[in-house]
Amino acid sequence: xxDLPKPEELVQIDHSPSLxxxxxxxxxxxxxIREGIALYAGKPQSLEYVGMPNPxxxxxxxxxxxxxxxxxxxxxxxxxxxxxxxxSLKVFxxxxxxxxxxxxxxxxxxxxxxxxxxxxxxxxxxxxVYRKEYTTAGKIMGKIAGARELTYDVLKEWWYYFFQCxxxxxxxxxxxxxxxxxxxxxxxxxxxxxIGLNVDWVAAPVANCYRTGNHLGIQPHAYKDMIDFxxxxxxxxTGIRPNPSMNRKGAEILFITPSGDxxxxxxxxxxxxxxxxxxxxxxxxxxxxxxxxxxxxxxFGFFTSHEMAKRLNAKMYAExxxxxxxxxxxxxxxxxxxxxxxxxxxxxxxxxxxxxxxSPITGTRFENAxxxxxxxxxxxxxxxxxxxxxKLDKSRNDNLVVTYHDSCNPAxxxxxxxxPRYVIKNVCNHFYEMPENTIREQTFCCGSGAGLNAGEDxxxxxxxxxxxxxxxxxxxxxxxxxxxxxxxxIDRAALxxxxxxxxxxxxxxxxxxxxxxxxxxxxxxxxxxxxRGEPLPGMEEEEDV
Amino acid sequence: xxxxxxxxxxxxxxxxxxxxxVLESYPPDSRRFFKKQKDQFANPVGHAFxxxxxxxxQEIIEPSDPERLRASLDRIVRIRAVxxxxxxxxxxxxxxxxxxxxxxxxxxxxxxxLQREMEALSTRIDGAVLAALDVYMTCREKLYILRADQxxxxxxxxxxxxxxxxxxxxxDAASEEGSENHPLNST
Ligand code: SF4
Ligand code: SF4
Numbered sequence: 001x002x003d004l005p006k007p008e009e010l011v012q013i014d015h016s017p018s019l020x021x022x023x024x025x026x027x028x029x030x031x032x033i034r035e036g037i038a039l040y041a042g043k044p045q046s047l048e049y050v051g052m053p054n055p056x057x058x059x060x061x062x063x064x065x066x067x068x069x070x071x072x073x074x075x076x077x078x079x080x081x082x083x084x085x086x087x088s089l090k091v092f093x094x095x096x097x098x099x100x101x102x103x104x105x106x107x108x109x110x111x112x113x114x115x116x117x118x119x120x121x122x123x124x125x126x127x128x129v130y131r132k133e134y135t136t137a138g139k140i141m142g143k144i145a146g147a148r149e150l151t152y153d154v155l156k157e158w159w160y161y162f163f164q165c166x167x168x169x170x171x172x173x174x175x176x177x178x179x180x181x182x183x184x185x186x187x188x189x190x191x192x193x194x195i196g197l198n199v200d201w202v203a204a205p206v207a208n209c210y211r212t213g214n215h216l217g218i219q220p221h222a223y224k225d226m227i228d229f230x231x232x233x234x235x236x237x238t239g240i241r242p243n244p245s246m247n248r249k250g251a252e253i254l255f256i257t258p259s260g261d262x263x264x265x266x267x268x269x270x271x272x273x274x275x276x277x278x279x280x281x282x283x284x285x286x287x288x289x290x291x292x293x294x295x296x297x298x299x300f301g302f303f304t305s306h307e308m309a310k311r312l313n314a315k316m317y318a319e320x321x322x323x324x325x326x327x328x329x330x331x332x333x334x335x336x337x338x339x340x341x342x343x344x345x346x347x348x349x350x351x352x353x354x355x356x357x358x359s360p361i362t363g364t365r366f367e368n369a370x371x372x373x374x375x376x377x378x379x380x381x382x383x384x385x386x387x388x389x390x391k392l393d394k395s396r397n398d399n400l401v402v403t404y405h406d407s408c409n410p411a412x413x414x415x416x417x418x419x420p421r422y423v424i425k426n427v428c429n430h431f432y433e434m435p436e437n438t439i440r441e442q443t444f445c446c447g448s449g450a451g452l453n454a455g456e457d458x459x460x461x462x463x464x465x466x467x468x469x470x471x472x473x474x475x476x477x478x479x480x481x482x483x484x485x486x487x488x489x490i491d492r493a494a495l496x497x498x499x500x501x502x503x504x505x506x507x508x509x510x511x512x513x514x515x516x517x518x519x520x521x522x523x524x525x526x527x528x529x530x531x532r533g534e535p536l537p538g539m540e541e542e543e544d545v
Numbered sequence: 546x547x548x549x550x551x552x553x554x555x556x557x558x559x560x561x562x563x564x565x566x567v568l569e570s571y572p573p574d575s576r577r578f579f580k581k582q583k584d585q586f587a588n589p590v591g592h593a594f595x596x597x598x599x600x601x602x603q604e605i606i607e608p609s610d611p612e613r614l615r616a617s618l619d620r621i622v623r624i625r626a627v628x629x630x631x632x633x634x635x636x637x638x639x640x641x642x643x644x645x646x647x648x649x650x651x652x653x654x655x656x657x658x659l660q661r662e663m664e665a666l667s668t669r670i671d672g673a674v675l676a677a678l679d680v681y682m683t684c685r686e687k688l689y690i691l692r693a694d695q696x697x698x699x700x701x702x703x704x705x706x707x708x709x710x711x712x713x714x715x716x717d718a719a720s721e722e723g724s725e726n727h728p729l730n731s732t
Contacts, residue, residue, distance in 0.1 A: 034629075036688075103574070103578075104578045104582060104587070104588075109575070109578075110578075110587070110588065110589065110590065111589070111590060111624075111627075112627070112628055112629065113571045113572070113575035113579065113590065113628055113629070114572075114575070114629055115572050115574040115575055118574065216700060263700055264698055264700065265698065435586045437584065437586050437587055438586050454695070455691075455692040455693070455695030455696060456692070458688050458689075458691050458692045458695070459627050459688060462627040462688065463627045463628065466589060466590070466624070466627075467586070467589050470585075470586065470589035470593075471586055474585075474586070493698065496698070497691040497694070497695070500687070500691060501623075501684075501687055501688070501691065502623070
């Protein structure tokens, strides 16, 4: 009889050894770059356009990554420079006691079971090289002191695992020292970019944002066309045709939202929600304009380097200055808010050409935005509701049983927890929270942020999003939840496939889509459908006529 | 004692050994975490394995409803299909049950009836493997569909606007002309 492997043997797989198998073991497991997990490489033209180093065609699955001869020197010099520049990095490199509190908090580890996705090991990628180069113990004792040489294989491992981190910061919440592995990833990627190691889903959006102002490279006329198209649709639904202004100089407020809201479903319905809201507020004194140039809230530079984040962030403020507005209202976006809240002031602030935002409708002064001059739309809308400025018919959202996904960046990056919930509860009747340890500060990432929202790494995304989806499934089974609300354009792109794989009964919406449904416009026709063109509760019959 | 009675009696021990064997397919850190963390939201994978292996075992010992068997398989296989496994490894967890059951039977003595029933049980496990294969393929196909849809969805509104997507008229529109609710029958 042929020598068949025993079942037990069949399941032995060469997963990487663990931290606990000796802190040393993990280092010796060579990286195996796999299709389905790895992202595509950035294209040379994307890099050339913004002057990034080493533009060339390359493939992460190939042996040869076509690096400059002195790549090691470039990386080590880069690391030294950043250790001087960022005190936090130096601290993060030195103080980790490997207590393991962060180890099981990363959604990629929780869903996938690859130990190299434990945040402590992700940071250890950089830390081991740091020890080797910059600590006496590491120089002398090498591996025993957790130090290792930066070899070609180590470099590949950096690239592979720094692009398996969504920079969501969940791990940092649990670290007794506040070590933020997301920041380690940010620096790791910045170093990799010095020798042209990046991914297409970041490099192309960066070049596009730089050129046309949005990540898809949509030109101004197409942007305007899309907004007009939404207005046509809105006229069908409400009988009223809004007339939003574009690039209007002298407006009081500039509105900036992720371009995903304008070009990709279901974000488009959220965009329609904004348009309805602004139309409603016009007669109450709202003076707002969209811009076809600042047509992207998302900052893909943030996934590349601090410098690139700064360059792209500056464009929004330059447009605000050009139009002469007083302040900026920002749409439902994720990392745009992390950049605004935590980096903008240092990058390009203070924005003295703007004024501290004051709601023209309620008179509320947004002191929290005193320096950045940029207000989140759910703060703005929550304030309107609180001051009784909106006429709302919640029952129009009665076919929705809603739960709310705290997008990582607004939740952990700027503490936006209550406002979206307040708005949701005021525009729909059926709302249920997911379990406590999966929401608010502890929210589980969608698994696709920070440039991972591509097609080729779908397997990785499904793994990483599994803990989030699991909590959604729980409320679906328990309360019949059928709609997952969020305030991030990447979520609106990433969560639908995640739901389709894990909980196909649940759909995804932005918060302002539900606002748009509930808002009662003066003189509107009797609505029979929602913004998606689907029958409103109780209107199914009339639809058929 | 029938095999069924024997296995039901030993069910907890069998399940515990099976779970342990399945977790062996992960590296030590992950295994430890999947096993130790009992919160179902902090550890969805470990929780799914623990509950669904129990349900599977029940269905294999005392089959009640093929849909229940399929549902349990789905919970486990959907996870394994996106983890670091080759397809054979992903599905091998079902085979791991055989030696465990066989050992229980052997310990109970060389009863011929038991051995015969063991054959039948073994066949049921094989059946479950085939059902699991279907689930596995559905999951992998879904991944590829999602991958293909990704590009389209990114610019869906734009494509529609530019008239680049021509949507097929709905069944209803077609049926206006004919009696049947399907375009092919409408002539
Ligand atoms: S929780 Fe903090 S100190 Fe502990 S291992 Fe993680 S990073 Fe290191
Ligand atoms: S993905 Fe999030 S939890 Fe995981 S290492 Fe990165 S920042 Fe930490």
